[in-house]
Amino acid sequence: MIEQKGILFILSGPSGVGKGTVRKALFEQSTDLRYSISMTTRAPREGEVDGVDYFFKSRDEFEKLITEGQLIEHAEYVGNYYGTPRHYVEETLNQGKDVFLEIEVQGALKVRENFPEGVFVFLIPPSLEELKDRIVSRGTETEEKVKNRLLAAKEEIDMMDAYDYVVVNDQINNAVQKVQSIVASEHCKRERVAHQYKKALEEK
Numbered sequence: 546m547i548e549q550k551g552i553l554f555i556l557s558g559p560s561g562v563g564k565g566t567v568r569k570a571l572f573e574q575s576t577d578l579r580y581s582i583s584m585t586t587r588a589p590r591e592g593e594v595d596g597v598d599y600f601f602k603s604r605d606e607f608e609k610l611i612t613e614g615q616l617i618e619h620a621e622y623v624g625n626y627y628g629t630p631r632h633y634v635e636e637t638l639n640q641g642k643d644v645f646l647e648i649e650v651q652g653a654l655k656v657r658e659n660f661p662e663g664v665f666v667f668l669i670p671p672s673l674e675e676l677k678d679r680i681v682s683r684g685t686e687t688e689e690k691v692k693n694r695l696l697a698a699k700e701e702i703d704m705m706d707a708y709d710y711v712v713v714n715d716q717i718n719n720a721v722q723k724v725q726s727i728v729a730s731e732h733c734k735r736e737r738v739a740h741q742y743k744k745a746l747e748e749k
């Protein structure tokens with residue numbers, strides 16, 4: 546048996562850029578990636594299922610998870626906590642399977658501290674005007690909140706340099722294809738297959 550850890554992929558970017566949309570489209574196609582379902586204190590939206598979209602927690606439960614060190618990272622975002630479960634991510638990577646996180650920017654920067662070998666992908670909008678249109682058309686924010694999110698987005702876009710890859714979300718399918726290319730290219734980079742051949746030859 547060849548022991549090889551899986552790769553941790555992190556998709557991040559400003560609010561409203563389309564992270565959720567791209568992630569869902571990616572997972573609708575066949576992929577070997579394992580999606581890490583986050584914990585949150587936000588209330589479920591219509592149609593959302595506990596354990597599928599998120600693990601929905603009370604604030605007390607969430608704070609307990611933080612103190613127990615059960616989260617790799619957590620962030621407070623628009624009044625709610627969001628966090629990545631440690632056990633699932635570490636266990637899955639140790640089984641040699643790739644894990645995919647879709648999280649906001651503060652959390653992604655924290656993941657980088659613990660998983661420097663992770664692959665960080667930053668999703669950007671084709672333009673700030675387009676980002677504004679997407680946030681407005683989603684219809685989940687008041688005018689004031691749209692303004693705040695755009696201000697935050699400008700600061701977040703400045704953090705682009707901290708990432709390994711930048712993907713422009715012009716068309717969903719283009720963005721999904723680019724993410725898939727990144728996954729493929731990272732596999733080649735780490736020479737998983739080459740490594741396996743080498744090992745197999747050594748064992749002969």
Ligand SMILES: Nc1nc2c(ncn2[C@@H]2O[C@H](COP(=O)(O)OP(=O)(O)O)[C@@H](O)[C@H]2O)c(=O)[nH]1
Pocket residue numbers: 560561564565583584587618619620622627628629647648649651652653
């Ligand atoms: N830091 C962090 N952010 C997360 C996590 N899970 C989801 N998010 C981000 O939290 C933000 C809010 O998500 P959500 O409430 O589902 O609303 P959305 O804005 O419609 O995607 C999005 O930017 C998600 O990418 C997590 O585990 N940690």
Ligand SMILES: Nc1ncnc2c1ncn2[C@@H]1O[C@H](COP(=O)(O)OP(=O)(O)O)[C@@H](O)[C@H]1O
Pocket residue numbers: 558559560561562563564565566567679680682683714715716717
């Ligand atoms: N490539 C795209 N072209 C047009 N609209 C998009 C695209 N990607 C996402 N959207 C729309 O933009 C809005 C924000 O997307 P969402 O996935 O909720 O963003 P995020 O998860 O980054 O906050 C949604 O209404 C979504 O349908």
